[in-house]
Amino acid sequence: MKYKAMLMDVKRFAIHDGPGIRTTLFLKGCPLKCVWCHNPEGIWPKPQMAYYLHKCIDCGECVSVCPTGAQTMTEEGRHSFDRERCIACGACAEVCLGEAMLRYGRTVDLEQALAIALEDAAFYGSTGGVTVSGGEPLLQAEFVAELLTALKARGIHTAVDTCGCVPWEKVEKVLPCTDMFLYDIKHMDPRQHRQLTGRSNERILSNLIRLSELGARIEVRFPMVPGCNDDMEQIAQMGVFLSGLHIERVKVLAYHSMARAKYAALGAEDTMPRVDTPTSDEMRAAVEQLRQMGVNAVSG
Amino acid sequence: MMWNTFEQDKPYLESKYLNPTFDPNTGLSAEELLAGLEKIYADTRALPHPTVKAMAVAYVLDHVRINVSPHDWFVGIDGWRFLRDRMVHKTIIMKWQEEVYQKYASEERRRMKIHNACGSLSIWPDYDHSVPDWKAVLKLGFPGLRQRAKDCRERHREAGTLTAEREIYYDAIETEYAAILRFLARLQAQAEEKGRQYPRCAMTAKCLKTLMEGAPTNSYEMLQLDYLFFFIAEYFDGLQVRSFGNLDQMLYPFYQKDLQEGVFTDSQIRELVSYFLQQAHVMHHYWGHPLYLGGSDETGKTLINPVSYLILEEFDRMGLYDPKIQIKWDKALPEAFVNQVLDMIRRGHNSIAIVCMPNVIKAMMSFGVTEREAQECVVSGCYEVQVAGNSTQTAAGHINMAKGVEMVLNNGRDALTGQMIGVETGGLEEFTSFDAFYEAYLKQIRFLTQEALTISGSVEGHFLELNPAPMFSSxxxxxxxxxxxxxxxxxxxxxxxxxxxxxxxxxxxLMAVKELVYDTGEYTLTQLNEILEKDWEGHDRLRLRMKRSHEKFGNHQALSDRYGAAIASFVANQINMKPSQNNGYYITSLHCARQFIEMGKRSAASPEGRKRGEEYSKNISAAMGTNWAGTTALIESVTELNTTQFLGDFPLDVMLHPSAAQGEEGLAAMKQLIQTYSDRGGLAIHFNVMDVEVLRDAQKHPEKYEDLQVRVCGWNVLWNNLPLSEQEQYIAQAQLL
Incomplete structure (x- = not known):
């Protein structure tokens, strides 16, 4: 038990993060900063506080427990949160009556993470299991390897949901203990990729090729964001690239902007594109395009 | 035209019971019938009750208005608005109840009224959870059942064992069956007359003729008999028939024979089934009209057959929520059938309930039922099970487990009325530890359990006087x-x-008391009680804090799970296998019907943040809005209980967001949830698959959601018929998904 992890969140009864009923552990910290990111609380690698203003009932419970004076009440009896002073200790979230303050990020050791992962083991059956996601879980690859090895030793199916933008050594670390990779591809053009995510896609694609060559079980996920990566030429290029690899299937995921409130809550700049969710016809067209390239594509 | 007419006949079928038109020449009005029944009650005070009951049922059968319509395959019977309140029940049985209480149990009745008013117990005489022996009904028909009773009477006469009581018993059966056959003859005559003009009425006449003479010979006659027996027994005889039976098994032999002999085609039987299902739908009563499908034979082979699919498909196509369908779940169920059932549930058919047979068998056998009897058990009512054709089940009383805390805080008294409803457990200053408080809680619960057994038992031994059951008994x-x-x-x-x-x-x-008074020591019990007496007024912050306090049952936390299992077992241990006054045994159920609402209305604020009058938790599920850890944790929590102790019922309510049920993954996940629940010992489970956005929209635009239904407890209601407060509870729960 050498390593610890920065855990962002846990989802039990997850059915879209790999096969069967799963528990997904979201680790904090991501090398990308996708403009459409729906888990912006996963980007920063340290704990941070979210403040959901609409839930605040001005009860003031947070004021007395805040060690830095970040939480105050105005003379009019309204609550005020000074993010600059906040050290994300989470004391306010413990007492917040409206559940307006939420802390993202807590340190867990292997024993704690295992306990979380095993809680729903009775539901995994022959197909379900545990997925580690993020953020980018492979930024904490050493911990992930320990966790997944321990799970595999208990006969539990393991999956890693990765953006792939990590040194190959990180991927290599989890290879022996990962039954399945959920691997994001966001754009085929390196320049566009950099514009949309802050990083080029070269490492992502080369890691995917190596994974494929090694015979890993891979499901590619393509988040389709109108105006960003939904032009058919781009999708066709992706199809050509993926058809040359051993990919079990490609899941096309429809962009939605439901996470927008999180940006405000985190005090982060809202970068989410102001576009509609792709229509079912548009999704179907993307899936069809990929299928024409010989890829087993499905709509997620 | 006889076939492919369902849509054009629908207006008639929809109004058949709700807004009926009957020829006054066919019988008396409902008001006249009621007056006649009142007279029977007044004129027969000296007669044995089975005799009077049979006379009353015969009177209704002889005089109720009838209608055989060319728009329907099933006969029409008048007075629905009165019948659904069971007029024999209202005019005669309820008066007998009063008499029985006065004669045998006036003190128990006094206490029952106090408990019922305070929401500590909820008790009334119940006869409503039994299922007739459908095999016998189909094999013998009305005339055969009558003849069998006559034969048995004759054997007793020959053996010199025909006592006066037995004579009364057999006479009552004879009176009712003679009246049933006269009733069929009236219907048949009308059908024949109309049959000269309408071919379908001619078919109905033929069907009724067969039923007058013996057992059914084809699918139509079988369904007509099922419907007629159910209707007469449920609404005239006044004993709820808590199932139409295992309709797929009952219909299948007739279906096969009809196809082989060319009597009906598959599509014609399909149409007959849809008319049959429609009867239950339009008769709708809040408790619903159940039927069940599935099961396995003694070799473990599934009993699912083509008719099982046919019934599901018609039910699905028609978009009904009554009849409600229960599925006997085991590993032998064909995958295609499972997928069809789960797909219907996720599309909103949430009146379908799943009953996990391996655990039902285990539970039944632990109460002395044989393996074969348990395998062949009847599923009835909401999710109850019982031995087919040789059992009665009554739901004698409800115990409010949450009230025990209020009773300790008020030294055995009801907080709202000041009535003594428990035992004196001492002043609050005496509880110096949580264990001491908990022991006092158990004393109150032990007392309430004893009260429930004593009060319900005080009349259980007098069923023959309360509500004799000639038709069911036959x-x-x-x-x-x-x-x-x-x-x-x-x-x-x-x-x-x-x-x-x-x-x-x-x-x-209990966990809230532990936290506030004993763990943190922030409040004394006296202070807490004062806050509750004021319904949290001036303490909103504390109330919110307690509402979100994380030790809540249903989240698979060690402490609350332990206490949940402990208090449920504590009560079950006092109830199970205790001999009842009618020579049977008591069993325990964790089903609460509407009592989570009714008892809540009558109870004071409680320490977990609940305000005065708010509802309690439903069935064995988490309280509304407290299942933070989700469905898997809920299942883990409830199956920490010793489930085989709850033969009466052990139903879990699961709410899923549509995204958790969509696609192949969703279907597989639902299957795995049920299988894990079953593997861990669960008995019954049902789902509400709903999205908070849809529910909000349905509040704003009810006209767009006329078909939206939710499963309340053991039954379904239309969303638009729920009071706003109950709608809000569903929305609060859905928000956690």
Whole structure:
């Protein structure tokens, strides 16, 4: 038990993060900063506080427990949160009556993470299991390897949901203990990729090729964001690239902007594109395009 | 035109019971019938009750208006608005109830009224959870059941064992069946007359003729008999028939024979089934009209057959929520059938309930039922099970487990009325530890349990006077052979169920006391009680804090799970296998029917943040809005209980967001959830698959959601018929998904 992890969140009864009923552990910290990111609380690698203003009932419970004076009440009896002073200790979230303050990020050791992962083991059956996601879980690859090895030793199916933008050594670390990779591809053009995510896609694609060559079980996920990566030429290029690899299937995921409130809550700049969710016809067209390239594509 | 007419006949079918038109020449008006029944009651005070009951039922059958319509395959019977309140019940049985209480149990009745008013217990005489022996009904038909009773009477006469009681018993059956056959003759005559003009009425006449003479010979006759027996027994005889039976098994032999002999085609039988299902739909009563599908034979082979699919498909196509369908779940169920059922549930058919047979069998056998009887058990009512054709089940009383905390805080008294409803457990200053408080809680619960057993038991031994059951008894061979009413010792198994309600709320209240008074020491019990007396007024912050306090049952936390299992077992241990006054045994149920609402209305604020009058937790599920850890944790929590102790019922309510049920993954996940629940010992489970956005929109635009239904407890209601407060509870729960 050498390593610890920065855990962002846990989802039990997850059915879209790999096969069967799963528990997904979201680790904090991501090398990308996708403009459409729906888990912006996963980007920063340290704990941070979210403040959901609409839930605040001005009860003031947070004021007395805040060690830095970040939480105050105005003379009019309204609550005020000074993010600059906040050290994300989470004391306010413990007492917040409206559940307006939420802390993202807590340190867990292997024993704690295992306990979380095993809680729903009775539901995994022959197909379900545990997925580690993020953020980018492979930024904490050493911990992930320990966790997944321990799970595999208990006969539990393991999956890693990765953006792939990590040194190959990180991927290599989890290879022996990962039954399945959920691997994001966001754009085929390196320049566009950099514009949309802050990083080029070269490492992502080369890691995917190596994974494929090694015979890993891979499901590619393509988040389709109108105006960003939904032009058919781009999708066709992706199809050509993926058809040359051993990919079990490609899941096309429809962009939605439901996470927008999180940006405000985190005090982060809202970068989410102001576009509609792709229509079912548009999704179907993307899936069809990929299928024409010989890829087993499905709509997620 | 006889076939492919369902849509054009629908207007008639929809109004058949709700807004009926009957020829006054066919019988008396409902008001006249009621007056006649009142007269029967007044004129027969000296006669034995089975005799009077049979006279009353015969009177209604002889005089109720009838209509055989060319728009329907099933006969029409007038007075629905009166019948649904069961007029024999209202005019005669309820008066007998009063008499029985006055004669045998006036003190118990006094206490019952106090408990019912305070929401500590909820008790009334119940006869409503039994199922006739459908096999006997189909094999013998009305004339055969009558003849079998006559034969048994004759055997007793020859053996010199025909006592006066037996004579009364057999006479009552004879009176009712003679009247049923006269009733069929009236219907048949009208059908024949209309049959000259309408071919369908001619078919109905032929069908009724067969039923007048014996057992059904084809699918149509079988369905007509099922409908007629159910209707007469449920609404005239006044004993709810808590199932149409295992319709797929009952219909299948007729279906096969009809196809082989060319009597009906598959599509014609399909159409007959849809008319049949429509009857239950338009008769709708809040408790619903159940039927069940599935099961396995003694070799473990599934009993699912083509008719099982046919019924599901018609039910699905028609978009009904009554009849409600229960599925006998085991590993032998064909995958295609499972997928069809789960797909219907996720599309909104949430009136379908799943009953996990491996655990039902285990639970039944632990109460002395044989393996074969358990395998062939009847699923009835909401999700209850019982031995087919040889058992009665009554739901005698409900215990409010959450009330025990209120009773300790008020030294045995009801907080709102000041009435003494428990035992004196001492002043609050005496509880110096949580264990001491908990012991006092158990004393109150022990007292309430004893009260429930005593009060319900005070009339259970007098069923023959309360509500004799000639029609039901005639189907039970054991009863007919002995010449003994089925409810008065005539069945092999007579189970009386005590329903243990509001367990999760009780645990949450105990945990709140532990936290506030004993763990943190922030408040004394006296201070806490003062806050509750004021319904949290001036303490909103504390109330919110307690509402979100994380030790809540249903989240698979060690402490609350332990207390949940402990208090449920504590009660079950006092109830199970205790001999009842009608020669049967008590069993325990964790089903609460509407009592989570009704008892909540009558109870004070409670420490977990619940305000005065708010509802409690439902069935064995988490309290509304407290299942933070989700569905898997809920299942893990509830299956920490010793489930086989709850033969009466053990139903779990699961709410899923549509995204958790969509696609192949969703279907697989639902399957795995049910299988894990079953593997961990769960008995019954049902789902509400809903999205908070849809529910909000349905509040704003009810006209767009006329078909939206939710499963309340053991039954479904239309969303638009729920009061706003109850709609809000569903939305609060859906918000956690």
């Amino acid at each position: 189907t039970v061979y054991n009863s007919v052979q002995q010449g003994r009413d089925a409810y008065a010792g005539g069945c092999k198994y007579m189970f009386t169920s005590i329903l243990v309600c509001n367990v999760a709320s009780a645990v949450n209240a």
